[in-house]
Amino acid sequence: MKGKNHVVTVPQMGTMSILVEDWMKRLGIDFLPPSPLNNKMIEVGASVSPEFACFPLKATIASIMNSADNGADIALMVGGYGPCRFGYYGEVYKAILKENGYDKKIRICTLEPMTSGEGLLNDLQKFFGPLIELSSKSKPTIYWHLTRSFKKAVCMDKIESMLLSIRAKEKYRGDTQKKYDEAVGLLRSAKNDKELAKYQEEAVDVMNSVELDSNRKTFKIGVVGEFYVVLEPFINMNIERLLNELGIEIERAIYITDWTGPKNAEKVAGINNFDAHKLAKPWIDGWCGGDCTANVGHAIHYINEGIDGIIHLYPFGCMPDIMALEALEIITAEAQTPFLSIQIDEKTGQAGIVTRLQAFTNIVRKETEKIWHAI
Ligand code: SF4
Incomplete structure (x- = not known):
């Protein structure tokens, strides 16, 4: 992976790409946010996947192929374990990409979970290894930036939980969504912990400013x-x-x-x-x-x-x-x-x-x- 400016992406899943984009930016790695899913992409995903694959695999491979067409050349994913097909996703993705001529455009890079049972050092290397290669930064630095991006993502999740409650009581349809977008914009712009703490308070105030319908049960x-x-x-x-x-x-x-x-x-x-x-x-x-x-x-x-x-x-x-x-x-x-x-x-x-x-x-x-x- 060294010696070339790579463009990293992740499969589309809710607000996941916001977390990863923040982390990659901190590490100096180029990131391409995945396009929002659409019916055409799902059709493509279903057509290239095994018929009995679980549906998320079909949607996520479609997202990866779309990002490859848009210029990404590395798709990051976390590894899975235990009795669930998620643990096989990485290998199935690779086979599908190869079958469809996408293996030259994009490669799957799996951050393995730290549960292999092969010892902490080995697990740490498996998780951080690909990012050390991409960023030339040390494990502690990569981990530190992950914790900062994660903290921001927790704030965004909390704002999303407010959205799911307040929107049911809003007086004017669409108000809560607008306030939510504004609040997320604030949080995304935070450059350090001090700004994040300040913007989090402001984001909560923004959400609480939605006018509610007091007659709505x-x-x-x-x-x-x-x-x-x-x-x-x-x-x-x-x-x-x-x-x-x-x-x-x-x-x-x-x-x-x-x-x-x-x-x-x-x-x-x-x-x-x-x-x-x-x-x-x-x-x-x-x-x-x-x-x-x-x-x-x-x-x-x-x-x-x-x-x-x-x-x-x-x-x-x-x-x-x-x-x-x-x-x-x-x-x-x-x-x-x-x-x-x-x-x-x-x-x-x-x-x-x-x-x-x-x-x-x-x-x-x-x-x-x-x-x-x-x-
Ligand atoms: S939980 Fe596992 S088996 Fe079920 S859809 Fe998700 S990846 Fe597939």
Whole structure:
């Protein structure tokens, strides 16, 4: 990788590219943000991928190929482990790129998770090695900049969690989104920790300046599911915006920094994955890959907190979340909590999703009002 000015990218997934762009800039590495996903890209991704590959692989390979066409020559990704197909993504990407003549344009560079069991030094080398080559900077320097970019991303996630609640109560449609864009712009422009602390306060004030409709009765729904479909709005048909517009506030189980950060760290919202696994233990004793066990735990936590309903999103071909679904159906039925599970693939249309959400929110409304009247 040395001796050439490389252009790095990442597959499109929610606000992930903002975090990585900030990190790459600090390391002096050129970064190309991935284009927003569109139907044409998804068609391409589906046509080059194995038919039974999980849907996120089809979307992310499409994003990588699109970025290669736009000038990126290195796609960064984090490695996976455990009983989930994510661990094979890197190798499958490479095979697809080769088959389609893209291996000369772009190469996959995997930052392996630090869980190989081959010792910390070995793990550190595997994670930082590619970036040391790209930036010619030392491990401590790369790590230091990662922590700064991560801190900024946590602030952005917190602002996003405000968006998911405030937008359901806004007086004028579209106001919260505008304020959110303004708040994110502020945070992105922070050049150091001092500026970040200042802009974070300002960003919170910006979000709190949205005029609310005091007559609007809102309900609260917990959204759990496979990380990619939950975090990428194009893939989930912007389900969170649709729910907010129906007067539903959202508690989301995972944000970008929850997914990329340590699993026992404090979460942007709700409980961390260790605690979620403890809650899920009577149902799933162990880790069955992906977000399966954590999703069950997060759903139980939401029910304990008195949530009005739960939505579960998962992609076609996702084995871990099919297992989670079995437990979620029983848990929500026993708790009499309205539950909707939506499987998403490249053929899913927004019209069908809207109809199901409208029906579901009507059920939530009726069930919740029944409880209110009984109190
Ligand atoms: S969690 Fe499911 S959809 Fe996501 S990579 Fe793993 S198997 Fe595929």
